[in-house]
Amino acid sequence: MKQKKTTVTTGSKAQAKVKCWEVFQCDEKDCPAFKKQDLRCWLKSGTHCRSEMQGKFLEKLELCLACMVFKTNMDIAAMNKTLKAVNTQLEEYKKMVVSRDRKMESMSIELAIGLSEVFEGLRKISQGDPTIRINEASKVELIKKLKHIVNLTAKDIGQIVDQSHEFAMVLAEHFDVLHKVSTGDLTARVSGKSKIELLEALKNVTNEMVDSIDKEITERKQMEVALRESEKKYLDLYQNAPDGYHSLDPDGKILEVNDTWLRMLGYKRNEVVEKMKLTDFLTEEGINTFNKTFAKLKQKGSLENIGYSFMRKDGKLLPVLVNSTAVYDDKRSFLRSRTIVRDNSEKKSYEKMLERTSREWRSTFDSMPYGAMLLDKDLNIMRANVYISGIFNIPIHKLTGVNCCALSFGSSSPAEFCHTLKAKDTLVTETLEFHDTKLNRYFMMQGTPVPDDEGLIRAFVLSLIDISELKEKEQRLIESKDAFFNMLKELDVSYKELKDLYESLIHSFVNAIDAKSPWTKGHSERVTNYAVSIAKEMDLGEKEIETLRIAALLHDIGKIGT
Numbered sequence: 001m002k003q004k005k006t007t008v009t010t011g012s013k014a015q016a017k018v019k020c021w022e023v024f025q026c027d028e029k030d031c032p033a034f035k036k037q038d039l040r041c042w043l044k045s046g047t048h049c050r051s052e053m054q055g056k057f058l059e060k061l062e063l064c065l066a067c068m069v070f071k072t073n074m075d076i077a078a079m080n081k082t083l084k085a086v087n088t089q090l091e092e093y094k095k096m097v098v099s100r101d102r103k104m105e106s107m108s109i110e111l112a113i114g115l116s117e118v119f120e121g122l123r124k125i126s127q128g129d130p131t132i133r134i135n136e137a138s139k140v141e142l143i144k145k146l147k148h149i150v151n152l153t154a155k156d157i158g159q160i161v162d163q164s165h166e167f168a169m170v171l172a173e174h175f176d177v178l179h180k181v182s183t184g185d186l187t188a189r190v191s192g193k194s195k196i197e198l199l200e201a202l203k204n205v206t207n208e209m210v211d212s213i214d215k216e217i218t219e220r221k222q223m224e225v226a227l228r229e230s231e232k233k234y235l236d237l238y239q240n241a242p243d244g245y246h247s248l249d250p251d252g253k254i255l256e257v258n259d260t261w262l263r264m265l266g267y268k269r270n271e272v273v274e275k276m277k278l279t280d281f282l283t284e285e286g287i288n289t290f291n292k293t294f295a296k297l298k299q300k301g302s303l304e305n306i307g308y309s310f311m312r313k314d315g316k317l318l319p320v321l322v323n324s325t326a327v328y329d330d331k332r333s334f335l336r337s338r339t340i341v342r343d344n345s346e347k348k349s350y351e352k353m354l355e356r357t358s359r360e361w362r363s364t365f366d367s368m369p370y371g372a373m374l375l376d377k378d379l380n381i382m383r384a385n386v387y388i389s390g391i392f393n394i395p396i397h398k399l400t401g402v403n404c405c406a407l408s409f410g411s412s413s414p415a416e417f418c419h420t421l422k423a424k425d426t427l428v429t430e431t432l433e434f435h436d437t438k439l440n441r442y443f444m445m446q447g448t449p450v451p452d453d454e455g456l457i458r459a460f461v462l463s464l465i466d467i468s469e470l471k472e473k474e475q476r477l478i479e480s481k482d483a484f485f486n487m488l489k490e491l492d493v494s495y496k497e498l499k500d501l502y503e504s505l506i507h508s509f510v511n512a513i514d515a516k517s518p519w520t521k522g523h524s525e526r527v528t529n530y531a532v533s534i535a536k537e538m539d540l541g542e543k544e545i546e547t548l549r550i551a552a553l554l555h556d557i558g559k560i561g562t
Contacts, residue, residue, distance in 0.1 A: 016301065020069040039073045043085050057082070058089050061230045065237055090227060097220060107140060108182065114143030115178065121150040142209045145202060170199045177206060186214040244341035250334050252277045252294060261341060266313035281310045298334040301326045307344065319344040364515040368508045370501070371464030377457060379404045388464065391439070404462060429550065433467065442471040450558045461557055463505050470498060506553050513559050528552040
């Protein structure tokens with residue numbers, strides 16, 4: 001959607017602004033930034049960015065820093081207002097921390113006074129004074145529990161005497177844990193299991209209180225760390241962005257670059273800024289491209305994905321992709337550019353690797369001594385080798401999209417006996433022999449389903465083998481009873497040849513897989529050896545083992561199409 005822009009004037013310079021609710025086609029009517037003219041949406045608390053309720057700026061800092069609206073609308077005035085808001089929110093967080101520290105100090109005093117009362121009550125009980133009672137009122141739930149325990153202990157002194165040893169041990173552990181916590185050891189916890197329900201409840205309360213204190217302190221530390229990290233991220237946003245950045249004046253002279261840009265090209269800031277033009281880094285072809293695109297940038301206001309090759313300081317060329325926007329004054333005169341420079345060398349390397357792999361795959365595919373096709377789920381040809389092109393006398397580039405049934409049987413609808421339809425149900429390789437009346441030749445077709453990661457059939461591998469010679473031998477065998485035994489011998493040889501051809505077909509697919517994925521070469525053979533060995537140990541039949549062997553060899557056939 002074309003973004004509607006608002007021009008905000010600051011001094012003699014102007015900058016194209018955007019509204020977040022227009023850019024993202026937002027319909028969050030409860031959002032405080034919705035349909036507002038204030039362009040600084042990141043300073044509004046409780047916004048609904050990405051359909052999520054957001055807090056203050058510091059709480060949604062990472063989301064805002066990555067937002068196009070924030071980057072587009074950020075100027076000196078917005079930055080000053082943002083810094084003021086950050087300072088205000090930092091002051092609020094500091095007040096929260098001070099308030100929590102005061103509460104912790106008050107709790108520590110309450111703990112000390114309460115524990116002294118508990119200790120005094122326990123001392124009198126240990127001296128045999130069952131009339132002792134202490135005031136159970138306390139702001140700390142743990143102290144209230146302890147005081148209540150002391151009073152219950154004094155009230156039922158007979159039972160306490162019987163259980164005095166366990167109480168002494170358990171309470172000693174409680175007091176030891178409380179002492180460690182009071183000295184800053186928040187890892188201390190009351191362990192073990194008591195038969196006395198009251199002591200077990202006391203253990204739970206103690207551990208819960210320590211957990212609460214630990215959580216409170218941890219959250220405070222995390223908040224402090226987050227504040228420091230947010231400040232670093234905010235300052236680091238420009239200089240160490242993942243992409244380079246430069247700004248050019250109307251003559252193409254470099255006004256500013258970030259540290260990433262300098263690292264990409266190997267220069268120092270004082271060598272570049274205000275001293276060099278961008279054309280000083282371009283090849284002759286790049287200069288021609290720059291002159292054309294820079295003129296369009298001044299006129300249109302933006303450019304996307306312009307490819308150059310920058311000349312590094314060491315003389316090497318660095319392929320880059322450039323995206324730019326223009327900054328105008330209030331009279332729409334071009335002032336400077338804002339340009340992101342992205343290193344494109346890795347993508348170029350991948351493109352060359354894919355081209356080389358594609359040529360290797362096509363060479364392997366075309367070298368097969370039989371026809372091979374990759375079909376989609378509707379039996380339309382996605383890939384075919386030159387053997388298929390030669391058989392049907394159709395240019396290979398015209399085979400893509402042709403229906404296999406129309407090619408083989410002259411009909412766009414598959415016949416009921418179609419082996420590929422059977423393979424959809426059986427999920428195994430299905431074989432079909434048929435006679436092509438146009439070519440007057442017999443063929444054997446084998447259709448193998450190729451499932452996706454979810455087990456659904458999305459493609460088929462179809463092989464086409466000319467068995468005309470074998471059929472002729474079969475016909476001669478039928479017509480000549482006298483040559484029956486000789487024909488049997490020939491048929492046996494032909495069957496072996498056909499079997500060898502079938503084996504060659506299987507191994508050609510394996511070779512195609514290895515060519516497509518050379519770093520896993522030999523994987524299919526190893527899987528096959530393991531599978532056959534396991535099947536023999538399981539005493540499976542020869543036919544089952546043979547089927548397993550073929551399946552293991554072809555288990556990675558899907559790599560041909562990826």
